[in-house]
Amino acid sequence: MTIWMNFLGPGFTLIVPSDWLIQATPEIQVIFLAPETNQMLQTNLMITLRPVEPSVTVVDIAAFLKETQQTDYAEFVLTREQPINAGTIAGIERMFQWVDRAENMRVGQCQGIFVHQEVLFTLTITYALEEKERIQPIFDEIVDSLRLVE
Amino acid sequence: MTLNELDESLSEFIQMLTIFNHQLALDWDKLQRDWIECDIIWKDDSMRENFVREWGDMKNAIQHYRMFESIRYIEFLWQRKQALDEYFGRAITHFVVDELVLHQAPVSLAGYELDNNTDSERLVILRSQNVFSRSLLPDKTVSTSDTMADYIEREDTQLSDISPHVIRDPVEKPGNGIAISSENSAQVVQNISHSNTIIQNISIKNYLFSYNIAVRPLIIEHSLKRVTFDDPSIGFKIGVSLLKMRGVFARWNNAIGGGSSFDAQLNMNAGLDKSESGTSFGLSANSFVGLKLNLSGTQWAGRYVSLNGLESKLGIELKVQNKIAIENGWPRIRGSLPSIGIVTPLSPGEAANLMIALAKSAVGLFRKQSTT
Numbered sequence: 001m002t003i004w005m006n007f008l009g010p011g012f013t014l015i016v017p018s019d020w021l022i023q024a025t026p027e028i029q030v031i032f033l034a035p036e037t038n039q040m041l042q043t044n045l046m047i048t049l050r051p052v053e054p055s056v057t058v059v060d061i062a063a064f065l066k067e068t069q070q071t072d073y074a075e076f077v078l079t080r081e082q083p084i085n086a087g088t089i090a091g092i093e094r095m096f097q098w099v100d101r102a103e104n105m106r107v108g109q110c111q112g113i114f115v116h117q118e119v120l121f122t123l124t125i126t127y128a129l130e131e132k133e134r135i136q137p138i139f140d141e142i143v144d145s146l147r148l149v150e
Numbered sequence: 151m152t153l154n155e156l157d158e159s160l161s162e163f164i165q166m167l168t169i170f171n172h173q174l175a176l177d178w179d180k181l182q183r184d185w186i187e188c189d190i191i192w193k194d195d196s197m198r199e200n201f202v203r204e205w206g207d208m209k210n211a212i213q214h215y216r217m218f219e220s221i222r223y224i225e226f227l228w229q230r231k232q233a234l235d236e237y238f239g240r241a242i243t244h245f246v247v248d249e250l251v252l253h254q255a256p257v258s259l260a261g262y263e264l265d266n267n268t269d270s271e272r273l274v275i276l277r278s279q280n281v282f283s284r285s286l287l288p289d290k291t292v293s294t295s296d297t298m299a300d301y302i303e304r305e306d307t308q309l310s311d312i313s314p315h316v317i318r319d320p321v322e323k324p325g326n327g328i329a330i331s332s333e334n335s336a337q338v339v340q341n342i343s344h345s346n347t348i349i350q351n352i353s354i355k356n357y358l359f360s361y362n363i364a365v366r367p368l369i370i371e372h373s374l375k376r377v378t379f380d381d382p383s384i385g386f387k388i389g390v391s392l393l394k395m396r397g398v399f400a401r402w403n404n405a406i407g408g409g410s411s412f413d414a415q416l417n418m419n420a421g422l423d424k425s426e427s428g429t430s431f432g433l434s435a436n437s438f439v440g441l442k443l444n445l446s447g448t449q450w451a452g453r454y455v456s457l458n459g460l461e462s463k464l465g466i467e468l469k470v471q472n473k474i475a476i477e478n479g480w481p482r483i484r485g486s487l488p489s490i491g492i493v494t495p496l497s498p499g500e501a502a503n504l505m506i507a508l509a510k511s512a513v514g515l516f517r518k519q520s521t522t
Contacts, residue, residue, distance in 0.1 A: 040518050042518070048504070052501055053496065053497055057498075060498035060501075061501045065506070067502075072506050100513050100517065107513055109512070120496060120501050122504070122508060124505070124509055126509070126513060
């Protein structure tokens, strides 16, 4: 059973499983780290906030991502791209897979992009592809609970 | 109703509410799964639309209660209960709410380590079942002879007297590690993280004289100033901050612990760094004049606090860094020319590059090394 706890971050709130480690760095506002499994990659969720130019929109960023991801990642496959909402703030969710050559491991990732009040809010979920079935419902719940402070 | 009856009914009610919250959590997981399944099965179906219309508000209400009210409400009840315990002269049980609702989440603390040699910030993750982040409480003076166990034990006894609301301004970092900030008072801060990492600072008013000794085994420590990440290293580092001056001419705080300030800063450092890649000795200096925006927050979950911060600078930064490094037995001079940087908001392309770098970091940071 997953026990959830509230997390209040700078400019956002969400819920996370209470047994996930919470970390932060100067560059990444929060990292949630799932308990270790026997997978080569520890499942994690990163959230960043960065100021952006006033005219920047999520559509602009998604367009740039499309151009560069294909060449930047080995065996890149975009599996889903759809609009998402954090409360009333609209964003874009991009789910993709690629191969980490260092360990020859298939990686699944999902990135949420929001721009609100000239701040880029990103949410990056990362997992070994074998973990997808188990992790997906947890991530869905986290993403569903996400609210940006308006 | 007598106070005894009130006490009894309050206890029963707390127990019921706790069970209810747990039950709700269970049901919520199931509801969430059902919801997802519905979403998959019912595509373009009016029945689904009706379902969402009729139950969407309920879902939002339950979610809101779970996110914002359940813990607060139990805390409120527990405060009343403790008041009664105090009235009756009984031993007060603290933090039961944590155990019931938060179930002692193993929280780790991430902090900033200002590298005296390179003047770059490093990530230091302090892992402890007993959450060391309480060192964020202001105006704490910690004896340098304390062990971590001593510290935690004393903090445990002191914590009950400290309101969570006194936690403020946690991102001030007058030196290495998570600093306990009080800009105008002398303080001795000791941060002990992983059992093999010790960082000590002595800060006197706005001047910082510090030394740090960091013996770093395979703990997570990466330089996050670059897109690529160093491997964890084994080594030690001794750094001396020759001069650290900071003038804050104006400051505007926000409600969550961050704020803006107009700063002038001058740092001079000398250090010896020995790691697997070699030994280096260097001098560095940097100065900054400009506006600093510090968007930060504390997460208050019972008594556990997690620090996170976003700092942006808009101003002129001058950096000089020179090191003599002994690598593979040969001395080399490594240095940088003075540079002036102005930090600006991201363009769409830069934002996209940031996201790509983040995605790679998320793998690089938490990938286990293959043993084959």
